[in-house]
Amino acid sequence: MKPIEKLQLPLEVTEEDQKRYLQLVSTDLSGEQIERLLTPPEIYPNQKSVLAVHWHPEFVPLDLIMRRVAATFPNREEELIIPTQHNRLTSLNGFSGVEVDCYSQQFNRKVQLLLHFKEEDVEGEKAPILKEMLNYTFKYRNQQLFEFIDTIIDEKYRHRLEFPAKKTGSDLNLVNFVKIHATKLKKLLEQNESITRPEMVRNKLIRDYFALQNDGSHPDLIERAQIFLREVKQIVKANFSLTYFYRTSEIIEEAKSLNAGIVIPHPEQFWPILLADYDVDGYEVWNPQSQEYTEFLINVVDRQNKSGKGRNKPILIFMGDDTHFGEKVLDPKDQNQEKAKREIGVHPAWEDRDIRKSLIIAGASRKKVINEYKNRLLNSY
Numbered sequence: 334m335k336p337i338e339k340l341q342l343p344l345e346v347t348e349e350d351q352k353r354y355l356q357l358v359s360t361d362l363s364g365e366q367i368e369r370l371l372t373p374p375e376i377y378p379n380q381k382s383v384l385a386v387h388w389h390p391e392f393v394p395l396d397l398i399m400r401r402v403a404a405t406f407p408n409r410e411e412e413l414i415i416p417t418q419h420n421r422l423t424s425l426n427g428f429s430g431v432e433v434d435c436y437s438q439q440f441n442r443k444v445q446l447l448l449h450f451k452e453e454d455v456e457g458e459k460a461p462i463l464k465e466m467l468n469y470t471f472k473y474r475n476q477q478l479f480e481f482i483d484t485i486i487d488e489k490y491r492h493r494l495e496f497p498a499k500k501t502g503s504d505l506n507l508v509n510f511v512k513i514h515a516t517k518l519k520k521l522l523e524q525n526e527s528i529t530r531p532e533m534v535r536n537k538l539i540r541d542y543f544a545l546q547n548d549g550s551h552p553d554l555i556e557r558a559q560i561f562l563r564e565v566k567q568i569v570k571a572n573f574s575l576t577y578f579y580r581t582s583e584i585i586e587e588a589k590s591l592n593a594g595i596v597i598p599h600p601e602q603f604w605p606i607l608l609a610d611y612d613v614d615g616y617e618v619w620n621p622q623s624q625e626y627t628e629f630l631i632n633v634v635d636r637q638n639k640s641g642k643g644r645n646k647p648i649l650i651f652m653g654d655d656t657h658f659g660e661k662v663l664d665p666k667d668q669n670q671e672k673a674k675r676e677i678g679v680h681p682a683w684e685d686r687d688i689r690k691s692l693i694i695a696g697a698s699r700k701k702v703i704n705e706y707k708n709r710l711l712n713s714y
Contacts, residue, residue: 346520353545354521358533360392366662373405382699383412383678387653390416413703420471424452436578440605443575447596448588463587475534481569485515497564544667601626615649619682628691635695650697652680
């Protein structure tokens with residue numbers, strides 16, 4: 334491979350750079366991408382109940398997603414399908430949902446909540462305070478992209494690069510290569526701010542930008558750069574201030590005033606939240622990122638329900654596919670394969686032989702959760 338320092342890399346933004354950037358932030362789908370969306374890799378003809386209350390359409394049209402659902406579950410009889418964009422309310426078939434970032438001061442961690450509403454409770458000019466809270470959180474979360482870029486190119490963050498470079502074996506030439514392209518990306522973001530959709534301004538933009546630099550002449554170079562960038566991102570996330578997020582209790586209080594249903598996703602990633610006794614409707618006991626303690630979490634819910642604990646409604650057991658549809662439209666070679674294989678409404682744990690025993694004891698099933706949660710949302714239970 335040609336040494337990095339000898340590669341001819343212009344420091345200024347070129348027409349080709351601009352072309353690639355517009356390709357990067359475009360939300361238009363090609364015929365090939367649409368065909369890929371409408372062709373699920375596996376069909377589940379025997380699944381009658383479809384529960385999907387933790388998934389992210391991103392920029393993919395909801396009508397295409399629902400056509401994929403119809404193809405995936407051709408014999409479904411009941412369903413509850415609510416999109417949960419990050420910090421953006423999205424509505425579908427009479428329901429609205431959002432996954433919101435917030436800060437739990439008791440254990441000094443960012444956590445996330447899934448909020449679900451009857452659409453008419455938040456449509457139009459309704460729910461102004463919640464919408465302002467979400468808009469603030471969305472903009473603040475987007476700042477992480479710029480801190481990510483600045484960590485790479487700004488000398489004041491030079492110390493942050495030392496550990497990622499050492500861990501990944503990235504020499505000075507590779508780091509400089511990354512810096513040059515990160516500088517270009519920042520310029521492109523600034524020059525195209527007015528035509529770039531806000532939801533495209535996210536950490537993933539850096540990964541996708543570097544993937545577009547792979548013209549086939551230096552594939553190993555791009556792969557090494559991506560490995561280095563993943564480690565830098567972890568440093569940025571670890572140093573990103575959480576105190577600017579709204580407190581978890583504030584989000585819950587506002588959501589409940591709007592008759593929201595609230596589900597805690599990824600509880601195994603922040604155990605203390607199980608002790609916080611928040612006023613929520615359910616816990617997510619399984620998703621593709623959180624599978625290790627599913628049986629334990631089911632038993633926790635079952636014990637809490639049987640103990641009563643002063644609640645006027647049982648805690649429901651949820652599972653979430655955490656599907657990111659923007660990942661599915663990428664060229665397969667550029668996809669995050671772990672995320673790309675997630676499928677809306679597909680939760681294997683419901684059928685797992687061992688886990689099924691715990692679900693039976695807890696009296697939980699997809700059908701029961703759909704009916705109970707839908708009743709809560711529609712009737713302000």
